[in-house]
Amino acid sequence: MNEEIRLAIADDHALFRRGLANILRTYPGIQVIIEAQDGQDLLNQMALSVPDVVLLDLQMPVLDGIKTTEQLKQHHPSVKIIIISMHDEDGFVTHLMELGANGYLVKDSDPDEVALAVQTVVREDYYYGAFLTKVMHRRMVERTRPKKPSFSHLTQLSDREVEVLQLICEGLTNAQIAGKLFLSDRTVEGHRTRIMEKIGAKNTAAMVVYAVKNGIF
Template sequence: MSLTKKIRVAVTDDHALFRRGIVSILQQNDDFEVVLEASNGQELIDNIPNTLPNIVLMDLHMPVLDGIRATEQVKKDFPNVKIIVISMHDEDKFVTHLMSLGANGYLLKDAHPDEVENAIYTVFNEDYYYGPFLIKVMHSRMLNKPEKKAQKSPLSIQVGISEREAEVLELICDGITTQQIAEQLCLSARTVEGHRNRIMEKTGTKNVAGLVAWAVRNGVC
């Protein structure tokens, strides 16, 4: 893939060896420009105004300001900056909590470098990334939640999700792209984006990752 404009990436991790390894991998791709390295969340936040990254690769456990609080602060102060968490933790609670805060993707630290690059491209272009791990987490939570009803949950009706929006939301939960949803429902990509944005407004979520977390928590899809 070759872009006309480089994707500006910040790498935040307190382990210098891992951080430098990620930076080295990214620097081999001409589409990426590493504009910031930070050893903790506070250092990241202090330097975002001067570097303006498109995407932050965020560790969770760091001194001074950890990745969870940093994600929350970045999304509050710099809502256009997208965050991909890269962590050793594979517990559901970490994943769903970070998504509810507005994280755009979640990778494990043993992910292949190709998946890291793919996640960056996908988040930059589609706003969110569902890799094999994240899909597995969502599937596990759906299997372990109370019996699924055939009809929409009362909560989905309460927030005013229309039948078409429910269809779009279900496909978003399946992790497919906007263009694929458009093709499946015989709609334009712009129309799908409109439905998606209205659903986020109705549910009070910040992005698609948070929307999926909301849907899973509330049994909507």
């Protein structure tokens, strides 16, 4: 990456926030520009400087991680959001991803993984890693019976769109999907855009969550 990634950290625990900021400043290409004590403090500081990525605690006073994610997606949709929290329940994870978060880490994650997540969401729009992959796996194996995808008439996907969505879930790029399906990159991008519009997904991570919940992947 040629330009430094501008990073914000919002966490109400000062020791954790400052420690994480100091650690991440040692990684080349990462510049911590905001340290906020809660979601509202983050939004206030972003009026002066907008980061590329936000590391966002889930449980904070004044404005928590869920409400802050909603505000960020409404007012700063280009900012990548990585939730970093003590909560590891599947419900928290999938809800945040549906809201538009680009990644989810638990607070005992290794600093190298945090740095990797920051770099990856800028480059690829989402970061899964071992924790989020386990969550998705649990959601699949916990199904009591096989089910076919079910959609309302407003979110009906074509067979081709389902096929593209499945390949997106496998982590394939547009170029790789195009080669596999004998389509142009532009056609695949068109399918991706229409899928996101139909299911109301804000990013790739939300598309994968949708696919898992509806039995597509």
